Amino acid sequence: MADDVLITAAIDARQFDVDATLAAGRVTAIVGPNGSGKSTLVGLVSGELRPDRGSVSLGLRVLSDAAAHVPTHRRPIALLAQRPLLFPHLDVVDNVAFGVRSRGAGKTEARERALRELDAVGAAPLASRRARALSGGEAQRVALARALATDPAIVLLDEPLASLDVATAGAMRALLAERLPACGATVALVTHDPLDIWTLADDLVCLEAGRLVESGPIADVLARPRTGFLADLSGVNLLEGTADPHDPAANGVLVGDDRVLGLWEGPEDAVGGQHVMATFAPSAVALFRTPPAGSPRNTWGVRVVDVDPRGATVRVNLTVANGQRLSADLSAPGAAALSLAPGDQLHAQVKATQVFLYPRH
C-alpha cells in the first residue's frame, strides 16, 4: 500500500516555505519557473536537504523534522535523474542488482529481481553488457530498472527525459507511462515539458518563488489555469481583471478599460470587483487592421510584440492596452495578408462563447 508524502517545510536560506502533498500511489508533476524551488522540494523528500522548520513524512513515518532526520540511504526512495549514473565497469544486471543488494537481499535473489525488472523495461537483452557500452536511451532504461527493482515507496524523477533525443525520449516516456502506475510507488516528477505532464502525471504541484501557488488533479489545474505560468503550460491565453462592479451578472470582466465577455464558470455568481481570470485559445483570436463591423462583443485594441511562424500557423504575440499579454494563432495566408510587424496597432476579436471566466480562487 502506497502512502502520501506530506511536505510542510521551510528552508530560510532558500526562501522556501511550502505545504504540499504527493498523493499515495499517484504521479505528481512538480512544475514552476527556474529557481521556484522544485529541486529543493525533491531534496527535502530525498533527505539531501533538511528543513529549518516543519517536517517531511511518508504516511505516519516522519522522515525529517526538528528532532529527526532519516538519511537518504535509509529512505525507501529511488531517484531517476537526467543522467543515468550507472557504474560504468559493472554489467547491466549487476548495476540493477546493486541497489537490491544494498537493501539487504542476497546475491541470487538480487540477481533474479534485477532480471525481472530488466525484462519489465524491455532491457533483458542488455543484461550482460557493460554499462559504459550502452547508448543514452539504453542507459536510462537500465537506470529506471535499477530504481524500480528496490520496490521503493517513493520515486523521484528529476527531468528524466531532458538529456535524450526526441525519438528516444518518446520511447522512454511511453515506458514510464507503463511502469510508474504499475510500480505502486508515490511518484514526484520534476519537468518543464507539457507532454510529460499530460502523459505521465495525475496531479500537479506548481511552485513560484519558493511558495506553492497551485495544486490538484492535472485536468482541473490546467483546464482553469490561475497563473501565467500554468496558462503557458496549457497553451491558453490568460487575462486577469475584475468583475464589472456596475454589472457583475453580465459576465463582464474589466481588464484595464477593456471589457471581456465570456462564459462564467462560477461556482457562485460573480461579485462586483472580484478578481476574475479569463482564458481563451490563441486560435480563437481574430486580428483586424480596421475595427471589425458586426458584433461589438470582445473587440480590444492590441499591439504586436512579435511574430513567430510555426509551420501552417503563425503565432502573433500581442499586448492589450493595460500591458497584459495574449497570443493569436493565424493561418499563414491570413498573417501574410495583414503584413504584421512589431509595434503595429490592431484590433483583436474573440467570441464571448470561446472565453471562460472564473474566480481567481
Ligand SMILES: Nc1ncnc2c1ncn2[C@@H]1O[C@H](COP(=O)(O)OP(=O)(O)OP(=O)(O)O)[C@@H](O)[C@H]1O
Ligand atoms: N545551495 C543553495 N544555497 C542557497 N540557496 C540555494 C541553493 N540552491 C538553490 N538555492 C536557491 O533556492 C531557490 C530554489 O532553487 P531550486 O534549485 O530549488 O529551484 P528549481 O525550481 O529547481 O530551479 P530550476 O528549474 O532552475 O532547476 C532559488 O532561489 C535558488 O537560488
